[in-house]
Amino acid sequence: MPFWKTISTDLVRVLAPIAILLVGFVGFFVLGAQTKDPAKEKAAKQAPLVKTIPVQLHRGTIDFEVDGQVVPAREVTLSVEVSGRIVKKDAKARAGRYVEEGTVLFEIDSRDYELESERLRRELGQANVNLQEIDVQISSTEELLKLAEDDLALQIRAVKRVADLAAKRAVSESDVDRAQRGELTARNAMLQQKNEVSLLKTRRSRLEHAKELAETQLERAQLNVERCQITAPFDGVIITDTVEEADYVRAGDSVLTIEDTSKVEIACNLQMDEIYWVWGQLPRGTTLPEDQATQLRYELPSTEVSAFYRLGGREYGWSGGLDRYDGLGLDEATRTVPCRIVVDNPGEVHVGEKPAEGVLWPLAVDGPRALVRGMYVRLVVEVETQEELLSLPERAIQPGNRVWIVRDGEDPSGSGKLRVLKEVTVEVVDAAHDRVLVRADSAGIVAGDVLVVSPLSNPFTDMSVREEAVQ
The missing domain is CATH 2.40.420.20 (conserved putative lor/sdh protein from methanococcus maripaludis s2 fold)
Structure with missing residues (x-):
C-alpha cells in the first residue's frame, strides 16, 4: 500500500471520533439553550x-316506577232481606249496566207484608183506645177516692163528738159503737178506692208496653215492606246478576254484585328501598303527638302517585295517592311490601306524561273512558325527600x-x-x-x-x- 494512503487512513481513524464528539457537544449546548422542554410541551399539547x-x-321529588293492577275499591253483594217472589226486575239490573244510587233494581211481592203492616196498625189503634179507657177509669176512681177521703174525715169527726158525749154520759155505748163502725166503713171504702187506683195504673202500664210492642212490630212490618224493593246502594256497575223475574228468593239469598265506580284502587308492591324514601318524607327532628306517632308506625305518609296505561301507542294518565299498606309486613315470596293506591276520579283521564307543577295536564278526548278493574298500569311514585341530593x-x-x-x-x-x-x-x-x-x-x-x-x-x-x- 502506498505511504500516502496509509497516512490518510490513519487520519480518518483519528479525526472521525473527534468530529462525533464535537457534534455531540454542539447538540448538547443547543438543546440546553432552549427555554421550553419540548417533551413536556408535546405532552401538554397531547x-x-x-x-x-x-x-x-x-330540587324536587324522587320519582320511582312500579307496576300495578287496578282492583275495585268497593264491591258489594246485594242479598234479599225478606222472602218472596220477584215480581219485577229492572232492565238495568243486568251485568255490565251502570246504575245510579237509589235505582230500584228488584221488587218482591209485598202483599203479605202490607197486610201484616195493616193488622199491626189496627192493633196499635186498639192499644190507643184501651189506654184512653183506662185513663177514664183512673180519673173516675181518683174522684171516688177523694169522696171516700172526705167521708172518712166526716166519720172521724163524728166519732170524736160521740166520744165527747159519751164522756158526759149523754149517749149510750151503742151510739159510740155505731159511730166507730161508720169510721171503719169509711176507712175501708177509701182503702178500696186507693187499691183500685193502683190497680188501674198498673194495668195502664201494661197497656203502654203492649202499645210499644205493637209500634215496634208495626215498624218492623213497614221495614219489611220497604225491603221488598232492592235498590242500588251507590253509583256503580253491576258485575253479576243471579235471579230473574218470577224467581222465588229467601231471606239471605244474593241477587247481584255491584262495584263502586266513584273511586278505584291499584294493588302494587314496593321494594324496601322505595319504602325507605316514602318513610323519609317527614322533616328530620319532627315530633308528633303520641297517638299520631303510634298511628304513623303502621301507616304510610300521603304521597302523590300517577298511573299510566298505554293504548294505541299513546299513554293515558290518572292522578292518585299512596293510601295504605295492603295488610302488614312483607310478602314472603317476593320480599316486597304490598301497598294500595287510591284514584279518587277514575273517570278523569289525562293524556301524555304528567307535566311540571303549575302546568295543566290536558284531558283525553279519546282512548279509555275510565280506569277500570284488571288494567295493568305503570305507576310513578313522587316522593318529597328531605335529604340533600x-x-x-x-x-x-x-x-x-x-x-x-x-x-x-x-x-x-x-x-x-x-x-x-x-x-x-x-x-x-x-x-x-x-x-x-x-x-x-x-x-x-x-x-x-x-x-x-x-x-x-x-x-x-x-x-x-x-x-x-x-x-
Whole structure:
C-alpha cells in the first residue's frame, strides 16, 4: 500500500471520533439553550380533551316506577232481606249496566207484608183506645177516692163528738159503737178506692208496653215492606246478576254484585328501598303527638302517585295517592311490601306524561273512558325527600357507580396549575330521564364540581386533561 494512503487512513481513524464528539457537544449546548422542554410541551399539547358538565343540587321529588293492577275499591253483594217472589226486575239490573244510587233494581211481592203492616196498625189503634179507657177509669176512681177521703174525715169527726158525749154520759155505748163502725166503713171504702187506683195504673202500664210492642212490630212490618224493593246502594256497575223475574228468593239469598265506580284502587308492591324514601318524607327532628306517632308506625305518609296505561301507542294518565299498606309486613315470596293506591276520579283521564307543577295536564278526548278493574298500569311514585341530593347526568356514571371529576392539580415542572382527573365512587338512589341522583353527604363531590361525560381511554387518577364544557 502506498505511504500516502496509509497516512490518510490513519487520519480518518483519528479525526472521525473527534468530529462525533464535537457534534455531540454542539447538540448538547443547543438543546440546553432552549427555554421550553419540548417533551413536556408535546405532552401538554397531547393532553386528552374531555367534555364536562357541572354537578347540580337536586330540587324536587324522587320519582320511582312500579307496576300495578287496578282492583275495585268497593264491591258489594246485594242479598234479599225478606222472602218472596220477584215480581219485577229492572232492565238495568243486568251485568255490565251502570246504575245510579237509589235505582230500584228488584221488587218482591209485598202483599203479605202490607197486610201484616195493616193488622199491626189496627192493633196499635186498639192499644190507643184501651189506654184512653183506662185513663177514664183512673180519673173516675181518683174522684171516688177523694169522696171516700172526705167521708172518712166526716166519720172521724163524728166519732170524736160521740166520744165527747159519751164522756158526759149523754149517749149510750151503742151510739159510740155505731159511730166507730161508720169510721171503719169509711176507712175501708177509701182503702178500696186507693187499691183500685193502683190497680188501674198498673194495668195502664201494661197497656203502654203492649202499645210499644205493637209500634215496634208495626215498624218492623213497614221495614219489611220497604225491603221488598232492592235498590242500588251507590253509583256503580253491576258485575253479576243471579235471579230473574218470577224467581222465588229467601231471606239471605244474593241477587247481584255491584262495584263502586266513584273511586278505584291499584294493588302494587314496593321494594324496601322505595319504602325507605316514602318513610323519609317527614322533616328530620319532627315530633308528633303520641297517638299520631303510634298511628304513623303502621301507616304510610300521603304521597302523590300517577298511573299510566298505554293504548294505541299513546299513554293515558290518572292522578292518585299512596293510601295504605295492603295488610302488614312483607310478602314472603317476593320480599316486597304490598301497598294500595287510591284514584279518587277514575273517570278523569289525562293524556301524555304528567307535566311540571303549575302546568295543566290536558284531558283525553279519546282512548279509555275510565280506569277500570284488571288494567295493568305503570305507576310513578313522587316522593318529597328531605335529604340533600345531587343530580348527575347518567352518561357520567361508569361501571361500579364510579365518576371522573376534573379538579385543579399541580404541574410537576412548577410552571403552573393543570386540570387533572379524580375518581369518586357515588351512591345512586334514583335514576330517571337520563339523570341519576346521589347522596350529597356520601358522594365525595359537591354541587359545582365538574363531571366528565365523554368517553375516556385508559384514564387514571391525576391524569392531565383539557376541558370542553357542554350543556
